[in-house]
Amino acid sequence: MFKLLREVVRGRGETVRYPFAPLEVNPDFRGRPEHKAEDCIACAACTIACPANALRMETDVEAGTRVWSISYGRCIFCGRCEEVCPTHAITLTPDFELAVLDKKDLVRTATFALAPCVSCGTPFAPRKEIDYVIALTEKAASAPELPELMDSRRRLIATCPACKRTQEAIKIGSFEKPGARGR
Amino acid sequence: MNEIPFSTSLQKLKNELSRNIRRSAYVYRVDCGGCNGCEIEIFAAISPVFDAERFGIKIVASPRHADILLCTGAMTRAMRVPALRAYEAAPDPKIVISYGACGCTGGIFHDLYCVWGGTDKILPVDVYIPGCPPTPAATIYGFAVALGLLGQKLQRHDHEEQADEFVAVAHPTIPHDLRINVEREARRMAGYREGYAIAQKFFGLLGAAEAGSVEERVERFASSENDPRVTEVMRRLGDVFTGRPDVSS
Numbered sequence: 001m002f003k004l005l006r007e008v009v010r011g012r013g014e015t016v017r018y019p020f021a022p023l024e025v026n027p028d029f030r031g032r033p034e035h036k037a038e039d040c041i042a043c044a045a046c047t048i049a050c051p052a053n054a055l056r057m058e059t060d061v062e063a064g065t066r067v068w069s070i071s072y073g074r075c076i077f078c079g080r081c082e083e084v085c086p087t088h089a090i091t092l093t094p095d096f097e098l099a100v101l102d103k104k105d106l107v108r109t110a111t112f113a114l115a116p117c118v119s120c121g122t123p124f125a126p127r128k129e130i131d132y133v134i135a136l137t138e139k140a141a142s143a144p145e146l147p148e149l150m151d152s153r154r155r156l157i158a159t160c161p162a163c164k165r166t167q168e169a170i171k172i173g174s175f176e177k178p179g180a181r182g183r
Numbered sequence: 184m185n186e187i188p189f190s191t192s193l194q195k196l197k198n199e200l201s202r203n204i205r206r207s208a209y210v211y212r213v214d215c216g217g218c219n220g221c222e223i224e225i226f227a228a229i230s231p232v233f234d235a236e237r238f239g240i241k242i243v244a245s246p247r248h249a250d251i252l253l254c255t256g257a258m259t260r261a262m263r264v265p266a267l268r269a270y271e272a273a274p275d276p277k278i279v280i281s282y283g284a285c286g287c288t289g290g291i292f293h294d295l296y297c298v299w300g301g302t303d304k305i306l307p308v309d310v311y312i313p314g315c316p317p318t319p320a321a322t323i324y325g326f327a328v329a330l331g332l333l334g335q336k337l338q339r340h341d342h343e344e345q346a347d348e349f350v351a352v353a354h355p356t357i358p359h360d361l362r363i364n365v366e367r368e369a370r371r372m373a374g375y376r377e378g379y380a381i382a383q384k385f386f387g388l389l390g391a392a393e394a395g396s397v398e399e400r401v402e403r404f405a406s407s408e409n410d411p412r413v414t415e416v417m418r419r420l421g422d423v424f425t426g427r428p429d430v431s432s
Contacts (some may be wrong), residue, residue, distance in 0.1 A: 071232035099325035
């Protein structure tokens with residue numbers, strides 16, 4: 001018994017002070033993913049990358065909304081969403097204190113508005129995503145483009161795929177048939 | 184899942200339970216079909232480094248001695264009946280804790296052929312501890328929440344898009360393809376997380392108030408940087424930005 005007391009007194013205090021003191025973790029610790037909805041363009045890259053289907057994207061064309069949601073209950077904290085996000089809107093924080101009494105507290109959602117196609121008017125893509133793509137196209141233009149060209153590019157980005165196909169088909173149909181001039 | 188309705192006397196006993204067992208909680212582990220990652224983290228929480236036993240949390244060998252049932256792993260079809268038997272064996276009132284992503288929702292195995300889902304498909308759950316696996320510190324925090332010692336931090340949050348929300352392209356003053364090349368090279372050399380941080384540091388150097396060429400700025404940064412790996416990546420990013428070919432590999 002005295003041997004035990006001697007060991008207790010001689011002990012170096014290996015136990016961490018948590019929860020009486022904050023636990024120091026590595027800055028790269030893979031904790032809870034934090035989503036900044038202001039920086040999100042609702043492109044669903046994170047939803048496609050998530051291996052556990054913790055991230056969901058529900059598009060409602062009639063209501064014109066796209067709802068992003070994450071379930072921390074299904075998340076495996078792998079970091080793939082952070083890896084693929086084009087605007088760095090979702091990042092893994094060092095937060096690990098995630099226990100809850102009610103399962104609905106494990107869910108976070110963000111609602112985004114869909115923009116209508118400039119041709120047919122059906123909502124097809126998030127407004128923020130279209131605005132971001134237009135801003136990227138303007139930024140990436142290598143030379144100052146003609147305003148009409150940039151305008152037609154902006155219209156094309158804001159057109160839904162079905163209307164783009166129809167417009168391409170009309171454009172191809174209006175070409176002169178080969179050999180027509182010769183005859 | 185809908186709560187299984189308890190009788191009022193049982194509900195009263197459950198409410199008193201956390202007060203009664205606050206300093207001495209007997210825990211029985213029910214592994215419903217997990218990968219054992221959660222088991223290893225529970226054992227780490229019992230180990231002297233995190234020492235859950237100083238709070239009176241003791242792992243017991245029989246469900247008949249248990250106050251708390253710690254259910255780990257997804258609820259598989261093989262463990263449905265044994266988990267129910269353990270639940271029936273534990274005397275009322277008891278607390279059921281769903282441990283890990285698989286326990287909470289089925290986790291990454293939620294759509295597997297043999298998995299019912301989370302623990303709450305079969306048993307009524309009181310506390311959910313998410314994580315894959317939850318770290319020992321998260322385990323101790325989860326027990327503190329279950330025993331009423333600490334309040335939960337996570338709350339449900341729903342964001343509605345405001346009409347003026349707009350995401351601007353980052354670094355508008357840097358030519359687009361140059362910025363992409365720098366970020367790609369940083370990602371290739373240092374991984375997605377560190378590479379992004381180092382690339383942002385590099386762009387910060389470019390925007391700094393002091394004058395000087397790119398090489399001068401990078402060398403000035405290198406003189407005050409301790410980590411030689413960061414210095415090497417920054418020098419390479421400077422080369423990419425000024426168009427020098429890669430002669431290192």
